[in-house]
Amino acid sequence: MAILNTKQVLKDNKTNNSNSITSLTLTFKALSDVSCLSDFNNLEKLDLTFNSLSSLEALKECVNLKWLSVVQNKLRSLKGIERLTKLTVLNAGKNKLNSMDEVTSVITLRALILNDNEITSIPKLDRMKELNTLVLSRNPIQEIGESMEKLKLISKISLSHCQIQTIGSSLKSCTELRELRLAHNSITNLPDELVCNKRIRILDIGNNFIGRWSNLKVLSSLSNLRNLDLQGNPVAEKKKLARKIKKLVPSLQIYNAKPMEKIMENEDGRINDSSADAGDKPEVKKPKHLDHTKGSNSMEHHVAGPSKDTDVDGNQEYFMEKKSKGKRKKGDVEFPDIAKKRPTFEDLKQNGNNSGEDGKSSYLNPDIKNNLLPDKHETKESSKKKTGEEVQRKKRVKNVTIDDGEIPFSAMFTADITENAASQNESLKKSKQEIHSAGEVVTFPKNKKKIKRGNVGASALQSLLPANEIGLGGPSAWDD
Incomplete structure (x- = not known):
């Protein structure tokens, strides 16, 4: 436990004027009290990741804050955030929050990241019209409801590792949605209302309970879909499902984290077709x-x-x-x-x-x-x-x-x-x-050119091996 001191902050930033500081990084300091930050009137960016804060009340005077990260603290509430009327990015992941009601009044937010908390429900976010990124993964949320009915500008939603059973018409108004992650839930069906989300490019619904081919037919309306993950669902165990998916979504490039072309070749038997006879x-x-x-x-x-x-x-x-x-x-x-x-x-x-x-x-x-x-x-x-x-x-x-x-x-x-x-x-x-x-006098030039030899051993072998392919259809980088 530690208390932040104004003199120490000024000393670390080599200045005597608190108003000259617009950005502070105070990570891994075990801070439990940051009330002195009220002296920094022009502070716009503040990083308090990995500390021991249990409240954000001390930040209510930092009215010019635009970017705030309080990841991995001991927060049980976001009370005090209401006064930050200029805030555009809030990352309060990996805390002990059981509610997110306080953020609904911060209508300037564009990115809200609250993963790995104890939030059980999503309030109506209709006032947050500028919101484009919402991350609520790994929370015990059971339903989406009507919380996102008016989020027309939202482009990224992550609700993975929750307890959601149905999607329904909750995303019908999210016409700009491009990335939707709903993996590790209890979803049994993709609703017909998903036809309104024609701009989706990445759809992760892996590890759910989708068991019928008819539950996936709405995918044919997603003409911009490039990356689809169905692995972990009962329907994914059916033979030659990739061929049906490709016919349903011709634009698909990545399926279950693998290039679609290679999967199709494997199903056609053009690659490793002798493996069944040859064994190992x-x-x-x-x-x-x-x-x-x-x-x-x-x-x-x-x-x-x-x-x-x-x-x-x-x-x-x-x-x-x-x-x-x-x-x-x-x-x-x-x-x-x-x-x-x-x-x-x-x-x-x-x-x-x-x-x-x-x-x-x-x-x-x-x-x-x-x-x-x-x-x-x-x-x-x-x-x-x-x-x-x-x-x-x-x-x-x-x-x-x-x-x-x-x-x-x-x-x-x-x-x-x-x-x-x-x-x-x-x-x-x-x-x-x-x-x-022969008895002759022989002279050799001093500056002899050295014979260049290639790398010997493991380094030479490494140069001969092909580079590993990486990055195809992997997990999201913004919900950690």
Whole structure:
């Protein structure tokens, strides 16, 4: 508990004249008494969020206030607000108010936010003709009644998480209404009077008790509707409801917080149509060359996806990934059953060496084969001449199997980039040694250009992944 002091306010604002202050932010100060604010005659904006105020009587002298926030205090009444005849925005959410009758006399209000209180009924707001935003969500309000009959300019209404059972004709006069949120109530029907609200663009009636298709037919009159939420209603469980909704409201873009186009594609079976047969198996796609530098946008394929080849009988099959249950030995590679007999590793080696001679292609993708099987033109003498690093690199490539789930996806890119850098450094060292062995004087420029290298590891992987889509049909940002 704390009492606001005029001297302290002037000191914090670096002034000696209280009339020069038009805006004050006094949040998180545990204030219980702000009576000294009567000295600030020109105060227009006041933020008292997160304090311990139990009354607004101390503000009745601040007659020039236009913007007031008293969120998260201990208010049980709005008494004292009647004197603020210039007030346009009032946010008194998250208090203990059980009535809102005092605000009806503040006819200048344009935005009234009283969410998360204990208000049980809405008084007539017919005098508040300039009101355009009304937020009463999370209050035990049971009916709207005739409270909004003359609110012709209101454009946003939130009555979510209340106890409303019917809408009736209560919104008939709200012809400028564009956003209506009635989620988490006990509504069973959308009334025919909703036809008067033709400007509605966002309608959230999720988690109610609407069970029949006939209860939704009034939606056909909402030609400007772009965002509709029905999830949580019994009617939303019916198959291919999205198709009926789209025919009813052709302008609809977001349905149940998802793009309407994607929902329609899923219902038509054009996306994931093989998921019923495949179960939890990853989707098989057409292969790409084994090139780690290009990256991959899918976390399901550890290297470069499946490779497509022709088997002995001329039938096209896919080289699919398959997880191994036992421990692998170096050089082991697992393959699916392409023919009746599962080929052994010796068969694959023989097939790889004879590829192209009989007009039939190998079981292996050429890029994988070159890494796993020895070149038929390679002699023993040439292999001995290879450097130690090249031999070690080839061994590491041999040990990487396509279905190795223990190897992180980013390591595929990291290893390739590191090997390229190591080979460049090795070739540079060799060239220097050859020049020095010739007995010549060699000079190198001081300002050598540094070779730019891409990000290695998780940062490189992050740049390859698609950006997340966000913001489609989410909750309202103004009723929190």
